[in-house]
Amino acid sequence: MVRRLTLDAHADKYATPPPTDGRDVTGLVPDAVAEVLDIAESWLGWDQRPIHRHGNAWTPHKAIRRVADHLLDHLAEIECRLAGLPSPPDEWHGRMVTTDADFARFTEVDLDEATSRLTRLAACYRARLTGLDAARLDDRPAAETWSLREVVHHVANVAYYANAVGRL
Incomplete structure (x- = not known):
């Protein structure tokens, strides 16, 4: 029920x-x-109180989770498109849900794990997009489908999640 409401609302x-x-x-x-991780370095002293912005409660862990989910979701979309396969539907609960785990302390180990995870995902984008020509980047399989270039520009706005928490 929550999943359907989240998707329909946006x-x-x-x-x-x-x-x-x-x-x-x-x-x-x-x-x-790199911008997300720069902001995240300031979260090590977070007092475990959520920040309320954009109609949601935000925590460091939620921001990192949303960045990783967003990167993974669109990387799957790009990979499927390039393989000529349908992309799996986006069924994340997204920013509308704050999990109990999101309220955990944000420690140096959490920052280290986030750095490893996010930089590896970023490297996958760089590797996958390297060598694609403008025609492939700007192709639209259907009128309502975003081009790969548009998808990447959309994904490049993931700092939105880190900025929702802000520098602490």
């Missing part, structure tokens, strides 16, 4: 493709991940 948000620019797509996600 369906119109993704109807319009995100703007793109002339930046090299291979560096967009690694740069965004």
Whole structure:
């Protein structure tokens, strides 16, 4: 029930493709991940009280979880598209859910784990996008489908989640 409500509530948000620019797509996600991790370094002294922004409760763990989920979801979309397969539907609960685990202390080990996880995902984006030409990046299999370039520009906004917590 929660899953369906979450998806339906935000369906119109993704109807319009995100703007793109002339930046090299291979560096967009690694740069965004570096920004997220730079902000996350300030969370080590977090007092375990949620930050309320954008209609949601935010914690360091929730922000990291959302960044990783977002990167993984769209990486699966890109891989499936390039393989000529249908992309699995996005059924994350997204930012609408704050789990009990999200309220755990955020420690140096958590930052280290997040750094390993997110930089590896960013490296996957760089590796996958390297060598794709403009025609492949701008192809739209259907009118309502975003191009790969648009998907990458959308993903490059993952610092939104870290900025929801902010620098502490």
